[in-house]
Amino acid sequence: MKALITAGGRGTRLRPLTFTTNKHLVPIANKPMIFYAIEKVRDAGITDIGIIINDGDNELPPAIGDGSRWNAKITYIPQVGGALGLAHAVGAARDFIGEESFLFYLGDNIILADLSPFIERFHSENLSALLAFSKVKDPHRFGVPEFDGDRLVRVIEKPQIPPSDFAVTGIYIYNSDVFQAVDSIKPSARGELEISDAHTWLLENDRPVGWEPITGWWKDTGKPEDLLDCNQFVLDRLGFAETDKNASIPASAIIKGRVSIGKNSRIGDNVYIQGPAVIGDNASIENAYIGAYTSIGSNTVIKGTNIQNSIVFDGANINTDSVISDSLIGYNARITSAKDTLPKGHRLFVGDNSFIEL
Secondary structure, eight states: OEEEEEOOSOOGGGTTHHHHSOGGGSEETTEEHHHHHHHHHHHTTOOEEEEEEETTOOSHHHHHOSSGGGTOEEEEEEETTSOOOHHHHHHHTHHHHTTSOEEEEETTEEEOSOSHHHHHHHHHTTOSEEEEEEEOSOGGGSEEEEEETTEEEEEEESOSSOSSSEEEEEEEEEOTHHHHHHHHOOOOTTSOOOHHHHHHHHHHTTOOEEEEEOOSOEEEOOSHHHHHHHHHHHHHHOOOOOBOTTOBOOTTSEEESSEEEOTTOEEOSSEEEESSEEEOTTOEEESEEEOTTEEEOTTOEEESOEEESOEEOTTOEEEOSSEEESOEEOTTOEEEOOTTOSSSEEOOEEOTTOEEEO
16 A cells, blocks of 8 residues: 655645745644654555655655655655645546555644554455544534435535534545546536545445544644644653753753753753753753743744743744743744833744744
């Protein structure tokens, strides 16, 4: 079995961050989110992986590499013509997939479930497709299954009135029948080839389509608050509590809980770090409070700041006496202090190379 991971699109709901950074490289606990997808696929025993990228993308391939770090082989597949829907992305991978079955994984999804039982069921029942569903509060944001009793009859993309409280998660398994489905559907009103329409075609043409509720935690990182939720989730479950031997930490610094501190990072005297938290390499933290569920990237400078439940990207420089909470601070962003600024608390969603005076 092969795997196909999506990493295209424009990430419009995460702008301004995604004006300059591919959404799938946004760090979760200081690791690009797409790395979690690759690891999940690799852990399921799949090492021949195709990644769908925007046509002309020169950012993702060098960031991810050839797959050798995961003992896998990665092939990059441009989605020529633009992001014209997930079914269009599947069609773009036809030559890579050939006649094999494949796992289709949306690269901006973070999940806890082990995929191996999912794959085993697909093979044992000789299915054309197997879909993973999850109950959500806002199904109108997703593809939503419609049932006749317990029988799945169709899937509707982003319905205004959802026929169930399930959403189709970003995990699918297909055999080559899906390419006939993709060839048979037409663009939706928004001009895209919807994967939900391909699922409905398979059902209406008597192809065996299975489904099951996904176990464990699942998140689609479509919005800023979703990224913070994912960061919390990963930090809660990482087994780290280590400091690189080349980090500098004085005895007077207070570090509580599970905190990872990277190579050559320097922690000052008047610093309090409350885990779970992760700090990258070559970071400098002085006279600051780093609260729980905060990820501080590499080559960052944090001075005189209280920050919590936030993601700070590599190269950011924060020097302010303001309280920062529930925030995303982009690559090389700079935040400085303006003493007269009120109120003291700020909620920030800051894009790359930004300058903000607080």
